[in-house]
Amino acid sequence: MAEDINRDPLAGAGALWEALLALLPRTKEELKLDLSEKVERSVVMLLQEATELFYGGRRNECLQTSEAVLDYSWEKLNTGPWQDVDKDWRRVYAFGCLLKAACLCEASEDATTVAAALKVCDMGLLMGAAILGDILIKVAAILQTHLLSRKRPAQGPTQEQPSTKKARNEHVSIPDMKSERTVPRLHCPSLQYFRKHFLVPERPVILEGVADHWPCMKKWSLEYIQEVAGCRTVPVEVGSRYTDEEWSQTLMTVNEFISKYIVDEPRDVGYLAQHQLFDQIPELKQDISIPDYCCLGDGEEDEITINAWFGPQGTVSPLHQDPQQNLLVQVIGRKYIRLYSPQESEALYPHDTHLLHNTSQVGVRGTQCDMADSPPPHPVSGDQVGDLCFPQVDVEHPDLEKFPQFAEAPFLSCILSPGEVLFIPVKYWHYVRALDLSFSVSFWWS
């Protein structure tokens, strides 16, 4: 191999580098940027320069150039509502991440460097758009495998999971539901029955026997999640509820999230909420399926949005509505959920506004957050941008002097347990509180 080094600028030591090279186009001519005119000429020039530097083996210069591409495109990603950001700018960002991650790995294969490169890939996945046949997913998988094979000291605990008998559980308040109307339950209804009695009339129902045999129900545990996703970077919401002033979003690895917000009596509430984890980590996607009932909608299967909701006991999603049908699958732990029909909207005192936070700029999991490396804003949970509705009333502790009508508003409630699927009709108001360490998967479809 030694004789190649003088001739091949891309030759490098190490199996990791070889594996990465194998994923990339072999020459710079084969790396098709394919960017529309929306992307300014100067940026295309810079990106082309970066790829030339890369294939020319000039790693340090490539890193600098990629960094400039990343910084410029990041500003584009933060201009205007996320929905309006041109996809090609996100692809530019992804290209920048790809080159940067590759350059980092060419320099060194030690755990810190590879973890940093993996974080860069994750940023490209979170904020970028697919390039070169989803290459970032493949690169991330290689980096992750490399990290795990080195048995890096865990950033979080790998030994015990918190037992359900942990002291904290004593403080959880299980709602007294004797006086509440509960969501009806069905065992494996046919598609037609479901459509006729629940989908069309827009009524919530819990489906049993539908998801309880999914692999995730047996496989998923804190340990497993750390194994499969521990070193991956994800967006985490910090703060009791996103309507609070102190609420903010931040990025961290799954290991950091578990160690900081799940085990060891966390000081703050952290919630890995509304994140398309299964696009980021395909291995986890193999543990779930798409409920058949989703095909009753008008949309295509690839238009179904699958979100992960992973957090400690006590996370709260305040009352809100989503613009699509929702099938919420419970995998770990239980959730108390309350549902109000859209017909009761008035009694819930919604108001249109963006939330103002002291420490972060947010609009209900809808708009940007405040970090320099912010992940993309979540899809607006509610109506379209400009029409965000927040019921001001706190569902489990309502101020009935301020919100008198709320006391009379009829609702359905339930405790959703592992293996169960809750159908939340489109625009149906829902409030969710985790009674235990919880992992849910939601399917949004139209």
Added chain:
Amino acid sequence: MAEELPGAWFGFGFCGFGQALGSGRARRVLSPEPLRAPGAGLDVYRVSASWSYTAFVSRGGRLELAGAAGGAAGGCRDAWASEALLVLLRAGPGPEPGAELQAWAPGSALRGEPLWVHTVEAEAEGDDGPGGKPQAGPLPLLPCARAYVSPRPPFYRPLAPGLRARRLELGAEHALLLDEAGQVFSWGGGRHGQLGHGTLEAELEPRPLEALQGLPMAEVAAGGWHSVSVSETGDVYIWGWNESGQLALPTRSLAEDGKTVAGEAAGLHEGGPDVKSTAGGEDGAPTPFIAVQPFPALLDLPRGSEAVKASCGSRHTAVVTRTGELYTWGWGKYGQLGHKDTSSWDRPCRVEYFVERQLQPFLFSADQTNQKVIWEKNQTPQYIFLK
């Protein structure tokens, strides 16, 4: 009548396209360097910098471009550079005193035809500047002050008739306007609080800043997502996004890097690596981080200095004081703060380069023909005209 003032231009910041800063093709210039404008001896009086190229306009009306866009032209009175569009104000084609607004694609090298052309009427009565030439309000405000240019269509945007604009600045998503009476207006996107009305809502039409009513302003400047205004008495008001400390308020991102200097501003290099979490105030209470400041906050410059001019890059801010000092803060990764390093700062720091050489960034007010501090909307070079 304008004197021919001797002076020099200095630049620093991002230079990835060789935009004619002093040191050739260095990707970033961390400390001010004398500017070498293309065409030796070009008596530059206006500089407009975009991310990848710079436009220089000389007193003789010659325009030169440097960086990713090249080319030259004559008969120019003003230029405004952006990545999407280069806008020129040129002497009109006919004998009338009007001027012609031209928009060019930066990559065109000023050859062929402009993308569009608009004839600008002569300025209103009595506004003639030195030498009898009509006063040109700096672009993107048009000389007639009744409209402005936008890098996104529609390019020509009239202002409401009642507005008597003195100065107009564009951010990434918003616009600031200073009128003849010293009132500040803002409109556009507001998601980062950059409009200053106390909310995150967008405004379609210019809306006066109530918080500043009654305080006559002398200057306004717009960054990517933040806004600055300077009062006639030298006070600085600032609002919008603070993610890199561009509002000179404590920011979480710098705290995590050990660099925030929340609380008392002591020496210039406070805030060592032990400042990891929230810095404490005197009573030990944690100082809250500010990510977004949705209405104007008064900023105290060191030593009680009075500001005369402010200017912003996409995520940093600069202010020149009455005593001729330059302070910068915010995002510094490309050396755009001029402090010889790539640190970002969340409080004002003086650019020592000029102090060391006893040079004074000199300020004129914005509506005279000499531009002072010009910043680009991105990580950008900056150009300072010195007396």
